[in-house]
Amino acid sequence: MMMNDIVLVGFGGHAKSVADCIEREGKYHIVGYTDMREADSRYSYLGTDDELHTIFGGGVKNAAIGIGYMGKGAVRQHLYATLKQIGFYLPVITDPSAIVSNTAVVGEGTFIGKCAVINAEASIGKMAIINTKALIEHECVVDDFSHVAVGAVLCGQVKVGEGAFIGANSTVIQCRQIESNAIVPAGATIR
Numbered sequence: 001m002m003m004n005d006i007v008l009v010g011f012g013g014h015a016k017s018v019a020d021c022i023e024r025e026g027k028y029h030i031v032g033y034t035d036m037r038e039a040d041s042r043y044s045y046l047g048t049d050d051e052l053h054t055i056f057g058g059g060v061k062n063a064a065i066g067i068g069y070m071g072k073g074a075v076r077q078h079l080y081a082t083l084k085q086i087g088f089y090l091p092v093i094t095d096p097s098a099i100v101s102n103t104a105v106v107g108e109g110t111f112i113g114k115c116a117v118i119n120a121e122a123s124i125g126k127m128a129i130i131n132t133k134a135l136i137e138h139e140c141v142v143d144d145f146s147h148v149a150v151g152a153v154l155c156g157q158v159k160v161g162e163g164a165f166i167g168a169n170s171t172v173i174q175c176r177q178i179e180s181n182a183i184v185p186a187g188a189t190i191r
């Protein structure tokens, strides 16, 4: 079976996690990456984002954003708009070790890292990052472009607004609401 080609857009540290999960998932073949400059990487450098039209025209219809998000989501949002305008499809990337409930909903382009858990009836928007070992409990709603960092815990029915950043190893107790673009510090407990 031919695997679908995918291009990585932006090659920062987060891209290494994304690439690793794509390869472990085995659904897509990484043709290379675009970035401002060539990185020290085993993947092919395909040029800057100006090349994305040509890459799409050459038959690569799938893209994954490799730029992480630490509270400044504008770059990811801008890239997403550019990619959609060209026509790219942004698949959900889920590491095989993650557990996603059959009743959870996950939006376009969202990344679900190693050992993350998304429990029953949770709803994750588009282009979110549910990073390594994050735990999203039942009926949580995580809006578009949010980043739930490594090891963070959202107890049941938490709502996270668009573009929010939930820091590493933090805990948000049940039913709390985190505003759009808010930053929860690493290790914090929101009660």
Ligand SMILES: CC(C)(COP(=O)(O)OP(=O)(O)OC[C@H]1O[C@@H](n2cnc3c(N)ncnc32)[C@H](O)[C@@H]1OP(=O)(O)O)[C@@H](O)C(=O)NCCC(=O)NCCS
Pocket (backbone or CB within 6 Å): 131, 149, 150, 166, 167, 168, 169, 183, 184, 185, 186, 187, 188
């Ligand atoms: C909260 C955070 C964004 C603040 O960063 P910042 O604006 O650069 O702030 P500073 O580092 O200058 O710290 C400001 C103050 O907050 C305190 N502080 C910073 N982070 C804190 C944290 N996680 N918990 C408690 N206090 C914290 C600092 O000690 C400092 O206190 P002081 O003014 O009494 O000296 C950052 O510390 C943080 O937690 N980032 C998340 C990192 C993370 O989760 N990474 C995951 C990658 S997957």
